[in-house]
Amino acid sequence: MRTSFLFTSESVSEGHPDKVSDQISDAIVDLFLAKDPEARVACETLTTTQTVVLAGEIRGAGIMDTAGNWAPGVEQEIEDTVRAVVREIGYQQEGFHWETLRFENNLHPQSAHIAQGVDASGNKDEGAGDQGIMFGFACDETPDLMPATLDYSHKILERMAADRKSGAAPFLEPDAKSQVTLRYENGRPVACTAVVVSTQHAPGYDQGEEEAELKTYVRRVVREVLPDGFLSGDTQWHINPTGSFVIGGPDGDAGLTGRKIIVDTYGGAAPHGGGAFSGKDPTKVDRSAAYITRYLAKNVVAAGLAKRCTIQIAYAIGVSEPLSLYVDTHGTAADGVSDEALEKAILGLDTLGRLTPRAIRTHLGLNRPIYRPTAAYGHFGRRADGDYFPWERTDLADALKAALPR
Structure with a gap:
């Protein structure tokens, strides 16, 4: 096992298109579990320019019957939930706006063949929902008992999102990504060799004094998140390295549930079985x-x-x-x-x-x-x-x- 090396992890913000999809899917899981704790849910979400589409299989009391008929009021609750998630993330842009986006619901009943294998019956205990x-x-490595590279990548974006929503950083928009590279010695993280932060921003913050303000802000957040002594004159900084980042979120790139499984787990520091989490009930x-x-x-x-x-x-x-x-x-x-x-x-x-x-x-x-x-x-x-x-x-x-x- 190597003890001295460089290692990198990335994170994405709540406004990243794939994360918008994950949050919508999990909000639907929560909506249905609140109605029936034994509900079965597999909800996938597609987000793109001014559009949200749901697809998947569900089953549950007070939600939908086996013929595919919705319980009264549930379809509207689903749409209201979707729009509320997009609003809370902060999307009120021409290309993706919580109030005016097009919504399509393609959820349907769970397969009876899956149900018969998973449900408990007779002397048979409830089985796993899949192999x-x-x-x-x-x-x-950290008090959270997580890989340091991922922990710090998450915390940089969490801090930026909090400042965006509080008004402390009004030039930020919801979509963002971060990446932290650390040097390990004797198996322990000791220094940050590179930081990458790409953040969607208000028009004009890609040049002049406004660009300098944004980059100064990002540097301050990173310094507050990383441990003392990790940053030095040798640290490479890449803040919005491609230049302008005004068009973002689902308007800039389509999003799908379950595409950020390494961000969701351990940042590449541990194996992954391949299955995503969001949109799935706990069976x-x-x-x-x-x-x-x-x-x-x-x-x-x-x-x-x-x-x-x-x-x-x-x-x-x-x-x-x-x-x-x-x-x-x-x-x-x-x-x-x-x-x-x-x-x-x-x-x-x-x-x-x-x-x-x-x-x-x-x-x-x-x-x-x-x-x-x-x-x-x-x-x-x-x-x-x-x-x-x-x-x-x-x-x-x-x-x-x-x-x-x-």
Whole structure:
């Protein structure tokens, strides 16, 4: 394992077209779970110039019947939800405006063939909503137990979005991207060698004093986010390197749900099983199993059992228990702790219920409308707050330590 290297991660803002799509899809998930905690949702969103299109499969009491008939008022609620998301992000532009955009709803009933494999019946426990492999990861590079390159990339854009919405940076528009490159020595981040920030802006902020104001602002935000001493005269700065960035968001580039899976997870510092999260109810293990593996990996690191931990889990559609569980602490485990012992400890914890889809949802409380906030600035490394981001809790650390052989 290399200990000295450069590593880079990127993030995108809530106004990026793919993230607009993710937030709409997750707002629909929340709308339906509020009506029926057992709702089945697979909602995809396309955004482009003055247009939002929904497609996918749904099932749930008070939402739609098996013949595809909507419950009274639900279609209007869906459209109102879409427009509210776009308004809250901040799009009131000629090419994409929450009030005047064209909306198209193509959601339809879930396939009966999928339902029969997933639903519990007779002596059959509820099965996974699909096959697949999911990964969780944690490391001790930041207080959030996340890769530092991604953590800082997210926080730069979060700060800029907050300033845009508060009026502190009125020249910013919603679409933006960031990228942070750090130098690692002895496996630890020690310096920032490059920062890239591209942000949509008001007309005129690509030249003269206005451009200087924007670049000065971005530099200040980056300095406030990165740790003291990480920036130096050797740091490369690329702020709006292509020049003008007035046309952005879905007007500048079409957006689709699920296209930012590396931004959503670990910034390339850990493997990814390939499944996206947004738009899916928690019976889909692409989402719930990725959350539980992050929860487990984070608790391993929080317990001091390792400095770095990757966990893989695998499922088959319609089958309740996982096919495999794999733990890799990358040679960073505490003395006397083995990866095999961690695997046995995790599978032996009664509170986790053998990691069936139902047990995961019960343990983390996932059958609730808690997903819209996950759809921008990452699903992981966020603060567990009441009902939100329960997979970021570290309440399993003591139980893991107690379950290991002494």
